[in-house]
Amino acid sequence: MVTPPSAPRPGRDRFVAAIDQGTTSTRCLVLDEHAVVRGSAQLEHAQHYPQPGWVEHDPLEIWANTAAVVGRALATAGVEASDLVACGVANQRETAVVWEHATGRPVHPAVVWQDTRTEARCRRLAPTPEAVERWRAVTGLPPSTYFAGPKIAWILDHVDGARERAEAGELLAGTVDSWLVWNLTGGVDGGVHVTDVTNASRTLLMDLRSLSWSAELADETGVPLRVLPEIRSSAEVYGHGHRTGPLAGVPVAAALGDQHAALVGQACFEPGSSKCTYGTGGFLLTNTGDRPVRSRHGLLTTVAYQLGAEPPTYALEGSVAVAGSLIHWLRDRLELVRDVSEVESLAGSVDDSGGAYFVPAFSGLYAPRWRPDARGTITGLTAYTGRAHLVRAALEATCFQTREVADAMASDTGAVSGAGSGPGPGAAAGAGSALGLRELRVDGGMVANSLLMQLQADTLQVPVVAPEVVETTAVGAAFAAGLAVGLWRDRDELRELWRTGRRWEPRTDSDLPTTRWREWHRAVDRSLGWVATEQHPAADDDTAGPTVDDLAKERV
Ligand SMILES: Nc1ncnc2c1ncn2[C@@H]1O[C@H](COP(=O)(O)OP(=O)(O)O)[C@@H](O)[C@H]1O
Numbered sequence: 200m201v202t203p204p205s206a207p208r209p210g211r212d213r214f215v216a217a218i219d220q221g222t223t224s225t226r227c228l229v230l231d232e233h234a235v236v237r238g239s240a241q242l243e244h245a246q247h248y249p250q251p252g253w254v255e256h257d258p259l260e261i262w263a264n265t266a267a268v269v270g271r272a273l274a275t276a277g278v279e280a281s282d283l284v285a286c287g288v289a290n291q292r293e294t295a296v297v298w299e300h301a302t303g304r305p306v307h308p309a310v311v312w313q314d315t316r317t318e319a320r321c322r323r324l325a326p327t328p329e330a331v332e333r334w335r336a337v338t339g340l341p342p343s344t345y346f347a348g349p350k351i352a353w354i355l356d357h358v359d360g361a362r363e364r365a366e367a368g369e370l371l372a373g374t375v376d377s378w379l380v381w382n383l384t385g386g387v388d389g390g391v392h393v394t395d396v397t398n399a400s401r402t403l404l405m406d407l408r409s410l411s412w413s414a415e416l417a418d419e420t421g422v423p424l425r426v427l428p429e430i431r432s433s434a435e436v437y438g439h440g441h442r443t444g445p446l447a448g449v450p451v452a453a454a455l456g457d458q459h460a461a462l463v464g465q466a467c468f469e470p471g472s473s474k475c476t477y478g479t480g481g482f483l484l485t486n487t488g489d490r491p492v493r494s495r496h497g498l499l500t501t502v503a504y505q506l507g508a509e510p511p512t513y514a515l516e517g518s519v520a521v522a523g524s525l526i527h528w529l530r531d532r533l534e535l536v537r538d539v540s541e542v543e544s545l546a547g548s549v550d551d552s553g554g555a556y557f558v559p560a561f562s563g564l565y566a567p568r569w570r571p572d573a574r575g576t577i578t579g580l581t582a583y584t585g586r587a588h589l590v591r592a593a594l595e596a597t598c599f600q601t602r603e604v605a606d607a608m609a610s611d612t613g614a615v616s617g618a619g620s621g622p623g624p625g626a627a628a629g630a631g632s633a634l635g636l637r638e639l640r641v642d643g644g645m646v647a648n649s650l651l652m653q654l655q656a657d658t659l660q661v662p663v664v665a666p667e668v669v670e671t672t673a674v675g676a677a678f679a680a681g682l683a684v685g686l687w688r689d690r691d692e693l694r695e696l697w698r699t700g701r702r703w704e705p706r707t708d709s710d711l712p713t714t715r716w717r718e719w720h721r722a723v724d725r726s727l728g729w730v731a732t733e734q735h736p737a738a739d740d741d742t743a744g745p746t747v748d749d750l751a752k753e754r755v
């Protein structure tokens with residue numbers, strides 16, 4: 200690792216703090232050296248939807264919540280900042296923040312990863328399949344509203360004077376890790392402006408092989424290099440907590456995008472090992488070892504992690520935009536349940552969805568289809584369909600979308616997923632590679648729903664396994680920070696800290712991977728091609744919206 204082990208302090212426990220700044224809430228966990236959680240705290244923040252397709256957060260609220268949960272987690276653990284050997288940060292990825300260097304004030308709300316305002320901009324960046332391939336070859340990503348670079352450019356173009364101020368060096372930009380590390384390490388009083396390779400790999404601006412900003416792509420996107428943070432590894436000391444902050448004097452020693460942190464927290468260190476996190480969205484990542492694997496089936500190539508001076512490890516990722524957020528939507532917008540904890544018993548009160556299918560394409564469909572023209576649909580309704588069927592269909596939608604990603608993963612890695620080949624976009628080809636999905640490690644808020652996990656095992660026809668500590672995102676940030684300061688020696692030691700919690704075996708008599716899987720594809724077909732020029736002229740205010748034909752050409 201980057202620094203030699205710090206000298207043990209006999210008779211004193213050593214602790215590490217991990218911040219997990221997610222889409223809906225911010226958590227802090229305090230772990231001891233056995234990776235046992237000794238304290239935690241969590242605060243939700245507001246979601247702002249100023250226009251259809253737009254999603255914003257207040258960066259100052261996120262920073263205030265971060266400071267507050269760190270303080271509360273330390274208090275519940277009964278320790279002081281001085282008892283911490285390090286702190287690591289994991290964060291919602293692709294969410295863009297631009298702020299003033301001199302005051303620390305954001306010039307605009309954070310533009311969140313789900314936000315689709317850069318749709319027309321992204322189409323201009325890559326108007327043809329060949330152009331999309333060019334971006335993929337350098338960054339591992341297709342230009343999409345999902346990623347941070349175009350969002351930064353949008354802010355610079357839509358806030359009065361921002362572009363000139365950026366060129367003059369008055370503004371700083373970054374993803375949420377940069378924003379938090381800058382604030383933790385002092386903000387206007389000497390905060391460090393850095394990001395890690397995993398977060399940088401989600402901007403559309405980083406060259407995946409050199410791990411540096413691509414001057415050419417940044418220029419095309421409209422992001423001046425001087426607003427961007429310095430790219431560092433995921434596990435090294437970036438700076439120390441500011442004396443007036445919640446982590447005074449503590450080494451800030453890790454940053455990872457939350458999904459990458461979960462991969463580390465799940466100890467997925469072998470090529471071929473996979474995890475899926477079920478939070479606001481669903482994110483399946485497979486470790487592909489020391490080389491980036493190019494996807495031919497709509498997956499993203501990304502940096503898995505880079506632990507200190509080691510070479511980077513890469514991953515393939517399938518991102519599903521809507522998973523747990525569909526459950527929130529059922530609660531808040533349709534009022535089908537009062538609390539998410541009711542979902543399992545309600546969905547379990549019926550044997551199946553009664554023929555109903557939910558395609559929750561609220562921001563289009565992400566991996567493996569990448570169809571911005573899709574919108575949400577519920578199909579197969581009859582007079583028989585009730586509340587429980589709809590809630591069950593919502594759970595099944597998460598399972599089917601994950602199965603699409605798992606099949607694409609199998610196709611890209613030349614392996615079978617274990618499930619029979621369906622008619623989906625990534626029907627499995629070839630057999631037996633080391634990267635085949637043999638079991639799926641799972642985590643995230645939705646894992647609390649045991650029925651969902653059983654349905655997932657059935658749909659994939661592989662075992663689904665949750666660790667004892669399901670807060671794997673925070674655990675991963677803690678692992679990386681602990682490695683950076685020598686609290687833990689190496690990955691072997693971390694592997695031993697991972698302990699199985701629950702396991703769901705696939706049922707062989709389920710119709711989810713057969714008939715129902717085929718019907719799911721028919722339902723998806725009905726969600727495609729919904730957004731056209733006339734219906735969606737305000738996707739980006741500087742060009743006309745896309746036609747259905749345009750969008751079909753963009754398909755990757
Ligand atoms: N019992 C449950 N059944 C289904 N979904 C659930 C359940 N409990 C929580 N969720 C969903 O999990 C999500 C929260 O997971 P979490 O990992 O905290 O998300 P994030 O990190 O994206 O903020 C919410 O969208 C919520 O709807």
Ligand SMILES: O=P(O)(O)OC[C@H](O)CO
Pocket residue numbers: 220221222223290291292293312456457458478479480518
């Ligand atoms: O905050 P989460 O857990 O929903 O994760 C968000 C992802 O990082 C977006 O890519």
